[in-house]
Amino acid sequence: MQRGGGRRGMLRRGWGGKFKECGYRMTVPRKAIMDVLGDSDKHLSAEDIYLTVHRSYPNVGLTTVYRTLELLTDMGMIVKFDFGDGRARYELAEGPDKKHHHHLICRRCKRIIEYTEFIDEEMDFLNRAEKGLSEKYKFDIKGHVIHFYGICDKCRYK
Amino acid sequence: MQRGGGRRGMLRRGWGGKFKECGYRMTVPRKAIMDVLGDSDKHLSAEDIYLTVHRSYPNVGLTTVYRTLELLTDMGMIVKFDFGDGRARYELAEGPDKKHHHHLICRRCKRIIEYTEFIDEEMDFLNRAEKGLSEKYKFDIKGHVIHFYGICDKCRYK
DNA sequence: TAGTTATTGAAAACGGTTTTCATTATCAAT
DNA sequence: ATTGATAATGAAAACCGTTTTCAATAACTA
Secondary structure (H helix, E strand, O other): OOOOOOOOOHHHHHHHHHHHHOOOOOOHHHHHHHHHHHHOOOOEEHHHHHHHHHHHOOOOOHHHHHHHHHHHHHOOOEEEEEOOOOOEEEEEOOEOOEOOOEEEEEOOOOOEEEEOOOHHHHHHHHHHHHHHHHHHHOOEEEEEEEEEEEEOHHHHOO | OOOOOOOOOHHHHHHHHHHHHOOOOOOHHHHHHHHHHHHOOOOEEHHHHHHHHHHHOOOOOHHHHHHHHHHHHHHOOEEEEEOOOOOEEEEEOOEOOEOOOEEEEEOOOOOEEEEOOOHHHHHHHHHHHHHHHHHHHOOEEEEEEEEEEEEOHHHHOO
């Protein structure tokens, strides 16, 4: 199912142009990395991506993966997360194919559950908080992160 | 002012006992590290703490700072944060001397602003979200983190 | 097609954190 | 107080994800 649906190749199709507009060259390694990100709905680490790309393009190096991820992050096409397990995770930025969401993180097994519930209620609170905080602290708020930490069901009973 | 008020020595006074109860020995380096944490209201890195402790106890090593911080974190006496600048930060856990709060993080200068506003509204939303998420995902929620990212006033005009 | 230059891969460097291990200090039992 | 078992320590080395270096290569422009 992972490679079947409508999400496939989204990054390349939708953003290939934007990529060139910014003056960057479209290369084989970059296409491959973008495809992996577009095909997955997981929270991939640089190494995850490297290993997947490596299956089709064994000569693409980990360095290039890091460099491309930084580029895509800076362009706002993907988002970099830190869930506290010592390595950064990347996922598609919010957009037509990616709903606004947050994460539950299991402190024991580090599993990450993505949820999209309560977003309306959240917006209510966030809008007011962002407005108030922006004014009081003269802080131009660009984004937010909400993480819930705890123990997942699999870990609780073992 | 930083060393004057009622917060002084809080960690040692309030938690020294708890510390021994857990079977840990109370040592000079540990007392020194706990004092630094109790005296400060900043978000200290391991190195910050090491440098401060080093002024009074030059033979306390960075390793011991890391080990003590891990211990205190596991005991729930302090909280470890990652604000995305590549080093962990530590602060007193919520309690009589530390109000529930969250953080604004400047993406440019990495400055961290602590705020305690909107906590009531937040609680409203969080309680409902935690309840719903716990049930739906069978996830035992222990805590949460809310970070706002943006550009602080000092960085905006330069 | 050629030339400019962005991009690449391999290896080395980096930096915060953790591990190793012999030494030292703490605490309970005397 | 003294002793003895062992938890805690500091210095150095290891660790590991990430970044930098640099010569070779590939992508776009003219």
